[in-house]
Amino acid sequence: MQRLGLIAVGNYAHYIPCLNKRAFGITEERYFLSLQSKTSVLVYRFQFLPWFFYFRLIVSCLTKANGEWTVLEDNGLCLYKNVACFAYKEHIVALAVNNSSIQLQIFQPTNVLVLKEVALNVRDTVEGLFQEHLENFHKKIDMYIVGYQCRNQEVFHEHDDCFVEEKAIYKKGKIRCPRHGMVNHHVLSESDLLVYWKRDVIAEISDxxxxxxxxxxxxxxxxxxxxxxxxxxxxxxxxxxxxxxxxxxxxxxxxxxxxxxxxxxxxxxxxxxxxxxxxxxxxxxxxxxxxxxxxxxxxxxxxxxxxxxxxxxxxxxxxxxxxxxxxxxxxxxxxxxxxxxxxxxxxxxxxxxxxxxxxxxxxxxxxxxxxxxxxxxxxxxxxxxxxxx
Known part of the structure; x- marks a missing residue:
């Protein structure tokens, strides 16, 4: 299992993600929803996503991730069957897996500003690990699309009807949401969704x-x-x-x-x-x-x-x-x-x-x-x- 990247071997204990049946419950959800300082949800949508790919990603985050990520603790390790929470430079990094996507969101628990450099570093790390695991893998798994949740911003839930591709927003300023054009019509702001994830996007206010x-x-x-x-x-x-x-x-x-x-x-x-x-x-x-x-x-x-x-x-x-x-x-x-x-x-x-x-x-x-x-x-x-x- 270690050779396959499915177990994190430690000095005193080992972690096998596929055996973790611990649920990410309503108490945990309420805590994250209460935090005001957070990024938008960055979504990696796959054509084909076996969960063991996510398990390998979590193992890599535990054993690699520049050696700077540690598992968040709160009466035990904050590792759940479909969500993993890490501490990185005084921020919380949450990685979640769903039916067809891996989702990423960063929180600042003291409600000071999320640092853009932290978000950019986290994104680079995660995407670097993606590429490492996608090499010599099933040809369909390397077909993922980068996008965002257009409204909900809940990393622990997959909102299929709220997924918007990054390329549909990037460099567009403000646009009508391409997923909600009538009853649920709303406007997407490039600065709101991408400000933490793209270096050249800055926050703006309305005219x-x-x-x-x-x-x-x-x-x-x-x-x-x-x-x-x-x-x-x-x-x-x-x-x-x-x-x-x-x-x-x-x-x-x-x-x-x-x-x-x-x-x-x-x-x-x-x-x-x-x-x-x-x-x-x-x-x-x-x-x-x-x-x-x-x-x-x-x-x-x-x-x-x-x-x-x-x-x-x-x-x-x-x-x-x-x-x-x-x-x-x-x-x-x-x-x-x-x-x-x-x-x-x-x-x-x-x-x-x-x-x-x-x-x-x-x-x-x-x-x-x-x-x-x-x-x-x-x-x-x-x-x-x-x-x-």
């Missing part, structure tokens, strides 16, 4: 005018519209703070953050990078609890990124300077969030208005910065704002 509430606009006077513009933009800067936190957590994971703060404590409390008393209270809690970025404001995160972010090149125009519209490095977006937040904070009660042209320009600039820093995970937050002009 600005599509999100305007024109009926509301006609009921407001010009001064009222200007005030509404300001209020909407103020809310957008708060989403900008959330995007900055997602980026901050990638640069300073919790363990690294504590190490950085403790090694620079004197500098932060009294020295070159001195924070005020309120900021120091958040960085060094009196009860010796672990500081968390969820309590940090834009200023704290900006200062730590600027002064202690290892191997971070400065923004295109340098730290403290406003980026141009076409400058889209992550550090440029960090500066945008700081600068626009400051503009809103420094407005007085008599000047909390925004002209239409100013609002349009700044909204586009900041919203795209948020999408880039968050890899699109805050798209719905942006779209939920009532944007008036």
């Amino acid at each position: 600005f005018n599509d999100l305007m509430d024109q009926d509301e606009c006609t009921r407001l006077s010009e001064p009222e519209l200007k005030k509404m513009n300001f209020k909407s933009f103020e809310k957008l800067t708060k989403i900008g703070r959330d995007a900055l936190q997602l980026y901050f957590d990638r640069i300073f994971p919790p363990v690294d953050l504590v190490t950085t703060l403790n090694s620079n404590k004197d500098n932060l409390q009294r020295g070159q990078y001195k924070m005020n008393q309120d900021q120091c209270t958040l960085l060094f809690p009196a009860d010796n609890s672990i500081p968390t970025s969820s309590t940090f404001d834009v200023t704290i995160m900006y200062k730590l990124l600027r002064n202690f972010g290892q191997n971070l090149l400065p923004p295109t125009n340098g730290w403290g300077k406003k980026p141009e519209i076409g400058q889209k490095l992550p550090k440029d977006d960090v500066e945008r969030i700081r600068i626009y937040r400051n503009e809103v904070e420094h407005k007085t009660q008599t000047t909390n208005v925004m002209e239409k042209d100013d609002f349009d320009l700044k909204w586009r600039d900041l919203s795209q910065a948020i999408l880039r820093l968050s890899n699109g995970s805050l798209k719905q937050d942006i779209m939920s704002l009532r944007r008036l002009r």
Whole structure:
């Protein structure tokens, strides 16, 4: 069985996938459905798929997979008869087999952003193992199609009526779902389905005018519209703070953050990078609890990124300077969030208005910065704002 790739031999125990009768139950389903940060479901649809091909894939994930995958544990190994769950770089990788497909989905259990590089690496690993096992195999098994679930996004279920080929979506922007053209009609977004799985696909938001509430606009006077513009933009800067936190957590994971703060404590409390008393209270809690970025404001995160972010090149125009519209490095977006937040904070009660042209320009600039820093995970937050002009 080892020669056939159907058993994973360990130091203290062996695993034989074909003998595993453990069901993936409703409790497990509910847990995965509760996670907000996840990719779309990547589907490999086969013309002919014997389950032992899936068993060999799982064995390879256990014994190969760059040596970086470990089986997820929760009162035992999270290995089931048709689903296998792995831990990889603080993410959960779920692989499931069904009648005609192998499905892949990645989750971030702490609900921070799923890292695109993680998803791309996982896809490369899985497809590399596919090719390894397909060599010298039955000619029909190498005939698989790559696609996605168009709606459900449940890795543990095969939704045959929701399978859409990748080539039907890739480079198409937004299209009518080719599987649901009448009663169940809906629109597919390339960025929603492919953003984590294709390197050249980035998250986008709908066209600005599509999100305007024109009926509301006609009921407001010009001064009222200007005030509404300001209020909407103020809310957008708060989403900008959330995007900055997602980026901050990638640069300073919790363990690294504590190490950085403790090694620079004197500098932060009294020295070159001195924070005020309120900021120091958040960085060094009196009860010796672990500081968390969820309590940090834009200023704290900006200062730590600027002064202690290892191997971070400065923004295109340098730290403290406003980026141009076409400058889209992550550090440029960090500066945008700081600068626009400051503009809103420094407005007085008599000047909390925004002209239409100013609002349009700044909204586009900041919203795209948020999408880039968050890899699109805050798209719905942006779209939920009532944007008036």
